[in-house]
Amino acid sequence: MAEDSTSLERLVLTRLLRLNAIVHGVVTGVVVGLTIFIATNWLILKGGDVVGPHLALLGQFFIGYEVSFTGSLLGFGYGFGTGFVIGYGVAKIYNSLAEIRESKSRSQ
Amino acid sequence: MDRQDSAEKPVIIIGAGPAGLSAAYELARLKQQPIVLEKSDKVGGLARTECYNNYYFDMGGHRFFTKDKRVERLWRGVLGGDFVRRPRLSRIYYKQKFFNYPLKATNAFIGLGPWESLRIMTSYLRWRLFPYREEESFEQWVTNRFGKRLFDIFFKSYTEKVWGISCSELKAEWAAQRIKDLSLKTVLLSMFVKPKTTIKSLIDEFDYPRRGPGMMWNAVKEEIEHTGGVVRTNATVVAIHKNGSGIKNVVVSSNGHSEVIEGSHFISSMPVTEFIKKLQPPAPQPVLRAAEKLRYRDFLTVSLIVDRPALFPDNWIYVHDPEVKVGRIQNFKNWSPDMVPDSSKTSLGLEYFCTEGDELWKMEDADLIELGKRELAKIGLATPSEVVDGCVFRVPKAYPIYDSEYRDYLAVIKTFLGNLENCQTIGRNGLHRYNNQDHSMLTGMLAVRNITLGERNDLWSVNGEQEFHEEIHENIDLEPALETVKDVFAQAFPKLDRLALGLSTGTMAAVVLFIATIALVLKGGPVVGPNLQLLSQYLPGYSVTWHGSVLGLAYGFATGFIAGWSFAFLRNIAVFLSLAVMQQRAERVLLKKLLEYI
16 A cells, blocks of 8 residues: 555656547647627627727638628637647647657657 | 375365364364364454353454355354344543543533634644645644544553554655545545435444454364364464475474374464564475564453443443553443443453553553553542452454555565465454455365365455445445446546647637638628627627638637636636635545544
8 A cells, every 4th residue: 555655646746647649639729719798799799899900900810700690600610620739739749748758768 | 204195185174263263163163173273262354252250251352244145154053143233432532531432522522611622623724724745644644634633632641552653753654544445545535425314334333253252263163063174272383394395295394293184285374574584494494584573462451340230331442542542441231231240340342552562461460450440430430349340362363464565575475475375364363454344254265276276266355345345335245336337427427628629629619710710701782791790809800801711710619729728727626726625625524433443
């Protein structure tokens, strides 16, 4: 039992965390998607003469996006896609680097 | 005795304590007829019950609770309804005051008064802020966690009474072994497993045979004999003869006669040091030397009968006060009313921890009874004139000592014994392990399974410290929970690699900024990317141009790297701090109950 807990402690000190790329991608995607969705609808509800002129600039990257309810749904889709790619990419690169660094420290 | 076929020879069990008798009981259930050899005149070993004028005295106080269903089944099967369920109360006596046990801060502070409480808090803060840099002794280990003052009051004198060594000489490893290693698991279990609270905790009450644990072991003896097994008391094993890589026979001395008894298998619960010394031909020198080095602590019970129907409500009292030598006082009437034949009287067991042959051990019984009377009066529990009778019982080799070297010596012995084919050692002293009664029984049961079913149970790993978990996480099937926790732990708690997260976040940020810039450049128009251009307020030189996209790549990488690296750094610190806080909290919980495991 004592050895078990020692190995647990060793785990904290020496092992490197691995990220689940899919989970990381989905979570980042949902966060980015929801941010755009909420930000868009917030401006719609707020109203005014010109609704969300700055946020509308996202349309330069996300074709078809506009500050409207339909745009918010499209924005969610774009945000999710972009966020997923970023999150997935970060996790994949991180895991590869962590693997290299951990195997290097093991071999020393 | 003529040589017989192995199949016809009985299993020889040395020692009729809980381990030996459990082994014999299991064999008897399988229709085998074991021979149990016990050197004393009664069964029960360290869990025996002594009788004096129809007053029963439990040597040490043995609560009957276990997580192991096999042990529970044996207890219930043998004694049935002869158990009483008793409420548990045990307090600490210090400077003429009683303190709750397990320790409770408010109760301790009220009992000690505001001035002493202030000193304790000051001392606690001082040692938390400026702890011993190295924790080599038990004193340093506890002081760093509780402060010097609290250590002096609640740990020092009792620990020194029990082990007969100064706390500054007792290795920190000892405490670490019993507490520290367990705390991390306790933390993890606390985090992931919620104990059921509906079933009344075994800490608050326990089962006990009506006339003490001896009642159980006498009943087990009868059951063994009923099925043809033999339990011989006053039968001392004086030599153990080896034959090649196994044991051939044992020489037993009984009533002045010697006898050779052969067996197919041998199970021994006698102190492992004695077992090694009795081997013929002798064990190799390094093994004999290792056996010489293992040490034990002994105790004696001064049993007093007091002419009063009730003295105090506790089952037992820990006596921390350095003014008296007694370490623990058992009130057997509170364990079971049937321990006392006359309800107008109370029987007490004053436990003095000592070492075989020392001054206390060698004192005359009459002197010890007088000492007991004096100390009882000093504590204020009864006057000498109220003590109407008394006797003394000595318990040698009650506790295996875990000193700094015992692991190494035990490893030598373990390796040697591992090569004896038909022999297993069991029980607290057979394994030199601080097992409780139920774990000792389990070693006996598993030894039988190794013989009869060919299993390969490692008796040395039957865990004497499991009880810690049981008391904290009673009603939980521990092992599956621990496995789950280990999996979760392995996935969630290792550190994030700062450099790796910095590089990956940096790379992705660089790519995003690069693509965004290039997209706008390619899109063109009268004014290219005026809004993205605003980034230049933070990133000097950046522009929405081909040249700017390359600079953006570098800026994106640098910004992303810093963000990723910082996130990993802060996350690691947060995880480390929260684990440290939880571990300390768990340590404090365990430390409050430390006395039971001293």
